Amino acid sequence: MTASKILLLVLDGISDRPCRELGGLTPLQAAEIPCLDRIAAEGVCGIMDTIAPGIRPGSDTSHLSLLGYDPRQCYTGRGPLEALGCGIRMEPGMIGFRGNFATIGEDGRVRDRRAGRIQNTAELTAAIQRGVDLSRLGVTFHFCPGAGHRAALALSGSGLGPNVTSNDPKKEGLPPLEFRPTTDRPEDMKTAEACTEFVRQAARILESHPVNRQRRARGEPPANLLLLRGAGVMGHFEPFEARYGISGSVIAAATLVVGIGRAVGLEHIPVEGATGSTKTNLNGKIAAAVRELERRRFVLLNIKGADEASHDGKALEKKGFIERIDRSLIPLLDLEETLLIVCGDHSTPCSIREHSADPVPVVIHGEGVRTDRVDRFDEVTCAYGGLGRIRGLSLMPIALDLINMAQKYGA
Amino acid sequence: MTASKILLLVLDGISDRPCRELGGLTPLQAAEIPCLDRIAAEGVCGIMDTIAPGIRPGSDTSHLSLLGYDPRQCYTGRGPLEALGCGIRMEPGMIGFRGNFATIGEDGRVRDRRAGRIQNTAELTAAIQRGVDLSRLGVTFHFCPGAGHRAALALSGSGLGPNVTSNDPKKEGLPPLEFRPTTDRPEDMKTAEACTEFVRQAARILESHPVNRQRRARGEPPANLLLLRGAGVMGHFEPFEARYGISGSVIAAATLVVGIGRAVGLEHIPVEGATGSTKTNLNGKIAAAVRELERRRFVLLNIKGADEASHDGKALEKKGFIERIDRSLIPLLDLEETLLIVCGDHSTPCSIREHSADPVPVVIHGEGVRTDRVDRFDEVTCAYGGLGRIRGLSLMPIALDLINMAQKYGA
Numbered sequence: 001m002t003a004s005k006i007l008l009l010v011l012d013g014i015s016d017r018p019c020r021e022l023g024g025l026t027p028l029q030a031a032e033i034p035c036l037d038r039i040a041a042e043g044v045c046g047i048m049d050t051i052a053p054g055i056r057p058g059s060d061t062s063h064l065s066l067l068g069y070d071p072r073q074c075y076t077g078r079g080p081l082e083a084l085g086c087g088i089r090m091e092p093g094m095i096g097f098r099g100n101f102a103t104i105g106e107d108g109r110v111r112d113r114r115a116g117r118i119q120n121t122a123e124l125t126a127a128i129q130r131g132v133d134l135s136r137l138g139v140t141f142h143f144c145p146g147a148g149h150r151a152a153l154a155l156s157g158s159g160l161g162p163n164v165t166s167n168d169p170k171k172e173g174l175p176p177l178e179f180r181p182t183t184d185r186p187e188d189m190k191t192a193e194a195c196t197e198f199v200r201q202a203a204r205i206l207e208s209h210p211v212n213r214q215r216r217a218r219g220e221p222p223a224n225l226l227l228l229r230g231a232g233v234m235g236h237f238e239p240f241e242a243r244y245g246i247s248g249s250v251i252a253a254a255t256l257v258v259g260i261g262r263a264v265g266l267e268h269i270p271v272e273g274a275t276g277s278t279k280t281n282l283n284g285k286i287a288a289a290v291r292e293l294e295r296r297r298f299v300l301l302n303i304k305g306a307d308e309a310s311h312d313g314k315a316l317e318k319k320g321f322i323e324r325i326d327r328s329l330i331p332l333l334d335l336e337e338t339l340l341i342v343c344g345d346h347s348t349p350c351s352i353r354e355h356s357a358d359p360v361p362v363v364i365h366g367e368g369v370r371t372d373r374v375d376r377f378d379e380v381t382c383a384y385g386g387l388g389r390i391r392g393l394s395l396m397p398i399a400l401d402l403i404n405m406a407q408k409y410g411a
Numbered sequence: 412m413t414a415s416k417i418l419l420l421v422l423d424g425i426s427d428r429p430c431r432e433l434g435g436l437t438p439l440q441a442a443e444i445p446c447l448d449r450i451a452a453e454g455v456c457g458i459m460d461t462i463a464p465g466i467r468p469g470s471d472t473s474h475l476s477l478l479g480y481d482p483r484q485c486y487t488g489r490g491p492l493e494a495l496g497c498g499i500r501m502e503p504g505m506i507g508f509r510g511n512f513a514t515i516g517e518d519g520r521v522r523d524r525r526a527g528r529i530q531n532t533a534e535l536t537a538a539i540q541r542g543v544d545l546s547r548l549g550v551t552f553h554f555c556p557g558a559g560h561r562a563a564l565a566l567s568g569s570g571l572g573p574n575v576t577s578n579d580p581k582k583e584g585l586p587p588l589e590f591r592p593t594t595d596r597p598e599d600m601k602t603a604e605a606c607t608e609f610v611r612q613a614a615r616i617l618e619s620h621p622v623n624r625q626r627r628a629r630g631e632p633p634a635n636l637l638l639l640r641g642a643g644v645m646g647h648f649e650p651f652e653a654r655y656g657i658s659g660s661v662i663a664a665a666t667l668v669v670g671i672g673r674a675v676g677l678e679h680i681p682v683e684g685a686t687g688s689t690k691t692n693l694n695g696k697i698a699a700a701v702r703e704l705e706r707r708r709f710v711l712l713n714i715k716g717a718d719e720a721s722h723d724g725k726a727l728e729k730k731g732f733i734e735r736i737d738r739s740l741i742p743l744l745d746l747e748e749t750l751l752i753v754c755g756d757h758s759t760p761c762s763i764r765e766h767s768a769d770p771v772p773v774v775i776h777g778e779g780v781r782t783d784r785v786d787r788f789d790e791v792t793c794a795y796g797g798l799g800r801i802r803g804l805s806l807m808p809i810a811l812d813l814i815n816m817a818q819k820y821g822a
Contacts, residue, residue, distance in 0.1 A: 002762065368428045368762065370437070370769065370791050386791050388800030390464055397465020401768035408766055409462055410469020410482060411489040411641060 003339040003366040005297045006399050007289060007332070010066065011325060012059065012254070013307025013348030015360045015379045019315040027306070027319040027350070028361070028378045033326040035333060039342060041375035043365030046387025048395065049357070050346055056357045059307075062345040063260045067300070068244075068396030069237065077162060077232020078256065079152070085259030086144040086152040090234040095160050095191055097153040098146070098230040100168070101223035108175050113168070114149040115223035116215075121145045123211050124223055132201040139194045146255050147276065153228060155194055161187030164195060166229035176225065195228055202226050239265035240298070244396070245405055248298030251288050253280060257302045266300060278305035278321040282328035290331055293338060310348035318350060339366035339402050341395065342377070359389065368402050414750040414777040416708045417810050418700060418743070421477065422736065423470065423665070424718025424759030426771045426790045430726040438717070438730040438761070439772070440789045444737040446744060450753060452786035454776030457798025459806065460768070461757055467768045473756040474671045478711070479655075479807030480648065488573065488643020489667065490563070496670030497555040497563035501645040506566040506573050506602055509557070509641040512634035515614075519586050524579070525560040526634035527626075532556045534622050535634055543612040550605045557666050558687070564639060566605055572598030575606060577640035587636065606639055613637050650676035651709070655807070656816055659709030662699050664691060668713045677711060689716035689732040693739035701742055704749055721759035729761060750777035750813050752806065753788070770800060779813050
């Protein structure tokens with residue numbers, strides 16, 4: 001029976017370059033992954049440039065592409081997507097930022113960009129939302145906690161522009177930077193002024209907050225500064241269901257991926273213990289995806305840990321986590337009526353600890369696909385597959401065609 | 412010696428998805444096709460998205476692409492191309508329709524959308540051409556018979572638009588629909604009025620025509636209603652010879668393909684017994700193509716039957732017809748000075764009885780091509796070929812380069 005549902009499993013940063021610690025293999029090549037290999041053997045494989053050959057994707061632009069939304073048309077910066085992911089209801093035109101709680105010393109220099117990786121900022125965030133007042137500028141705002149030391153800010157009001165620099169010096173030991181408009185448009189000047197004022201008022205509230213008094217008493221760095229970055233204006237996204245005729249859910253720990261899902265109208269399904277690290281609750285996420293497929297025709301499931309290990313340069317840990325992922329996939333092997341797609345969103349070579357443009361492996365598995373000869377899921381073997389080399393933007397059209405939801409062009 | 416001619420053999424709807432009746436193989440994979448396999452072994456193979464990955468092509472948009480004409484720029488609906496195929500001389504600006512002779516009952520409902528698959532409508536068509544008068548609207552028209560119950564209509568006159576709905580209810584037992592403009596532009600309103608008037612006057616002529624009296628007497632459904640659809644304005648097509656420097660012919664039973672060929676200035680070569688079905692005169696078509704190559708440098712040869720079997724969901728019949736095609740290709744194996752290209756125009760999986768976006772196999776055979784390791788012509792094996800995965804629009808440029816008719820870009 002033709003598949004009628006799509007499970008898009010994105011293994012974040014899964015692909016790599018040859019690693020010395022692994023005898024010149026990639027973590028994916030070195031890993032024992034019987035489930036992924038079976039999916040590859042039964043499916044049709046290929047390699048994919050999530051944006052285009054040689055273009056190093058961010059997680060935001062790559063996920064937009066994988067969902068069939070051309071980032072060149074709809075990407076307006078990371079801030080508004082992070083803000084959506086943190087739970088702020090972003091309307092077109094609002095200006096979004098991602099941010100960190102940080103520690104500033106008495107000398108006016110940033111001592112810790114993550115405020116000792118503070119875990120819970122709910123009280124601090126609430127105090128800032130209550131206490132800061134930007135009405136003098138005609139600006140209202142929403143400030144929300146993210147995971148750990150992270151947070152998101154959204155500004156609304158007339159005449160606000162998105163073109164402002166960050167106050168994050170990016171290195172400890174330096175003073176925070178000034179927010180500056182990058183154009184001479186009054187809208188951008190106004191946003192820079194609002195950010196400056198917001199951070200100034202927030203600092204006063206944080207400095208004297210009981211949470212920080214307790215942190216100081218315990219010898220922990222206080223969360224007494226906000227660093228904001230990724231400014232962008234919220235754009236308009238055609239809803240997924242209107243575009244494709246099917247509705248969907250997103251399961252992800254990374255707020256950015258949650259935000260992208262929400263931007264296109266996917267419902268976020270939280271999973272207990274999903275952390276985005278190599279310690280995440282993999283079985284819980286897989287089970288949630290299987291459950292969602294009973295009521296939705298599309299599920300985006302993002303597993304982040306391999307990307308984290310790569311950013312830390314840990315090839316062995318990455319290989320181990322890939323093997324853990326593989327064991328968790330058993331419930332997906334016999335999904336009914338479902339097209340299962342497994343791919344990366346970008347490569348993150350441990351050798352460079354950053355995203356790279358190397359293509360990612362991709363497999364499409366389910367009724368109707370043209371099984372090829374590839375029986376191994378890795379960066380090299382998949383290049384021999386029946387899909388050839390495709391673009392991220394082609395993935396949703398191909399998948400929709402396989403579940404017979406594609407429109408005919410012509411007669 | 413470098414080839415100087417191109418034979419483009421389009422096996423309509425040849426490619427498929429795995430078929431249960433064939434043990435999970437596609438009809439092409441299951442078929443014994445020694446000629447096609449030899450062409451693949453000697454040629455360079457690949458897979459091709461005739462439009463783009465995931466885009467489900469119509470036969471019109473795919474053939475335009477294969478001829479190197481971007482349908483996104485030149486496709487204006489199927490009607491004008493069908494009208495050309497039926498022999499109407501379409502000038503830019505004329506409005507074309509495809510149509511059916513149908514049977515309407517005394518209760519005003521469509522009883523048979525194909526009027527009992529009436530075979531010859533020449534007399535009825537001539538009576539309508541003589542008898543209908545649209546001069547009150549300032550409109551002239553050409554009405555021509557197509558194959559079997561089919562026909563085509565072209566309207567000309569100033570101020571006619573192409574945006575009108577069809578009167579075809581698509582299901583028997585329903586009354587015919589009204590022609591309606593889909594915009595509020597006066598041009599489209601005028602076309603809707605002309606269609607309504609044309610069908611009304613034609614019905615009066617058909618009702619009392621001796622051919623229908625005889626059909627009624629024999630207990631056959633009368634052809635007493637016209638259903639029109641596929642409205643489009645005839646566009647401008649740069650002539651093939653002006654664009655490529657070589658002239659060509661088209662050999663096809665499908666009026667649509669004949670019309671596309673004529674739109675770009677290919678000469679249509681009729682072949683006795685060419686029906687577009689699995690019973691077609693294959694040897695006659697191949698012989699005609701070989702003859703044409705003696706006086707032309709380009710021939711488009713379309714063989715339609717596999718697509719018909721697919722639309723009927725008949726995988727075994729499709730496999731059998733593919734084997735019949737293969738036997739007919741023997742005269743093509745030793746063509747001199749000719750680049751032979753064999754490909755599909757789109758996939759038509761028997762499992763869905765409709766076109767799909769799955770890529771089609773393609774092989775280019777002749778002096779100068781880089782023979783790869785592929786020695787089997789099917790959807791999966793060709794993916795391993797030296798062409799990789801290409802687009803339909805790239806095919807003519809590649810072929811022209813191989814016959815040394817490509818222009819250098821740069822110096």
